Amino acid sequence: MSATDSTLLSASDLKGQPIERVQRDGVEYIVLGTAHVSRTSVEAVQALLATESFDAIAVELCDSRAQGMRDPEAFKQMDLFQVIRQGKAGMVAASLVLSTFQKRLADQYGVQPGAEMKAAMDGAEARNVPLWLIDREVGTTLKRAWHSVGFWQRFGLLGGLLASVFERETIDEKEIEKLKQGDLLESAFSEFATESAPLYRSLIAERDAYMAARLREEAGRSVTANPCKVLVVIGAGHLKGLCEHLRIQQADPSNTVAELAQTPPKSQWPKWIAVGLVLLIFAAIGYAFHRNAALGAQALRDWVLFTGGFAALGALAARAHPLSILAAFIAAPIKPFRPGIPAGGISAMVEVWARRPRVADFESLRDDIVHWSGWWTNRVARTLLNFFLVSVGTIIGEYAAGFHILKSLL
Template identity: 80%
Template sequence: MSLESTIEPIAQDALHDQPIERVHRDGVEFVVLGTAHVSRSSMEAVQTLLERESFDAVAVELCASRAQGMRDPEAFKQMDLFQIIRQGKAGMVAASLVLSSFQKRLADQYGIQPGAEMKAAMEGADSRGLPLWLIDREVGTTLKRAWHSVGFWQRFGLLGGLLASVFEREDIEESEIEKLKQGDMLESAFSEFASESAPLYRSLIAERDAFMSARLREEAAGTTDGTLRRVLVVIGAGHLKGLCEHLRNDRTDPAAEAAELSRTPPKARWPKWLAAGLVLVVFAAIAWAFHRNTALGTQALLAWVLFTGGFAALGALIAGGHPASIVSAFIAAPIKPFRPGIPAGGISAMTEAWVRRPRVADFDALRDDIGHWKGWWKNRVARTLLNFFLVSMGTIVGEYSAGIHILHSVF
């Protein structure tokens, strides 16, 4: 087994200063190109490599859903908001939209579409009749593993970073984007990141390095007719060093490793137990209040309704919700303990989407609108997602506020 690796010598024109490594393993040469996902020169480097060299397959840092979205950029317009909310995917959809909005803002500065180098690789494979390998982990799985890898308070920092990436309006110089392809800068940046949140770095970067290496080995092992000699691998520059190291050194079963890294971590149980415990304590206090005095019990029960329903309705109001979604939030929040399933935020958001059905224009302008804070209230799709989050947050605030008030008044 040959595992030697060499750094591609600097060439002229489109490949000048491009980070390329060649890894030889099991009789296959993997030509690994590191790119910046909003870089014009990265797209040109992909096209040049395909023109100058002969490849038997092309691998890209995409999962099936992202590849489909890139091939059909209008596909997101067909998403069913009711199903998204009912299945509890509102958070994943919102995070994906925020990330794509940030990438689109950068790309708009330079007249190039986000992921143009990946699209160039896919189109190059199609035009040459080459197999296309989608080697990245599903984006939803990565986001879930990243979310579950950090603590409660770190999640607020993660959300804050996402929001800051959307609302930051300062332009970024194209030269700074190109610098991201210098290995030493990437290593130092990721080392600093890892020191701040090693679990987050592991989920977003390190695990995907191992996953993509495993997928490359799995695809190569599956080609048994002896025709596979050279594969072009197009990945983000931040994965270049880690992926190549795994590709040289890993001895694990690739299919088993990919399956393990694709596993969605189980949800933490303590938040549900804490919420259930709070509700039990509060309703025990209400029952005790009725036992002592009917009027006191009635006041405690009314406090529960007003606090939970009031804060949930306030969330819908802040989100610019329709009166019907505000009323549904007020009704759904107090009976949440007796109504397992869709949360109050989901009921209010579905009401909002039913009363104010998103128009084609809302989907057309979605990525642009969410890049400005006012757009979250103007766009009907974004406002529905905002309604879901604010009503859900209002319900939680209302429950704790009601609990404190009732316990204080009864004991």
């Protein structure tokens, strides 16, 4: 193919693509909006790289996501014991669920999730130019989103994640292109994201400001007297917001990055409500013993049966090993006296010990969890499911026990 033919092909690939050019502090940013699962977006990245010369390439990726693209097999080294002990089981499960949303789309058209980001990364390596990873860590974004909404709205978050697993409707490629009007995380949480201002701020608006500040930060580190030209590849849902911030931001970029990268402190009121409930229940049990030893023994038995029983049901629903079910039953009633790892964590660690995940489970994990049944057949996924269901069962059991014990005393 001649140089002229290549130019014409590149121009065709860029036709209609959302591209903006922003001048800031002597730097020209060519910002390309993409859909994260789209052949057209991959071709647009390749066309820009073929037709223009860049001094740096920036992508909407954080370190962990970029590492996952560079080494897709890295998650096989995951230590489930450490994930559970460090309280990261929920975050790992959420990240896996989000990956199923991408893979479900990608499997229909043979385009790997984030292929346009991979094309930009490969382009930076081939041209020996700096690669800037400008997005906020996905774990931080999810935590800020979780803490930004109220108790009941969090069910919407969970519902959005679960819907992305169970949804099986075939999506037309034209609809995939419409993802250029949104964002991957926003799409995964469906309409809930657009209807919740705090959630939208955490998933979209904050990241717009963060990525604009990261661009300025990186440009300040690398640019001296000479202006440079930077290709920025982002989801098109961020195009307008990022470009606006890039034009008007005045605060020191490092301060903006540090502020938006902070993990919000855990809200204390759910903890105090839970502590208050437990204290109330045990006060009721103490009162029952004061009234009558048999009545007190019955109240204590109810506490064990309700908390242990619902936790065990959670493990049973996850098809856990019998020892994991027994561990859930034992750990849940003594939770108030055993701060640290929750009952779900103890049951999950027993599950890992009793049914140690095989290499094949890690190798097939992402493929298995695309289908809901895979959460029960893959040992890695089942361990995470066990953790979640036992934790939920323990909470339900505590409220059910409290209601039953108080009712028996009235």
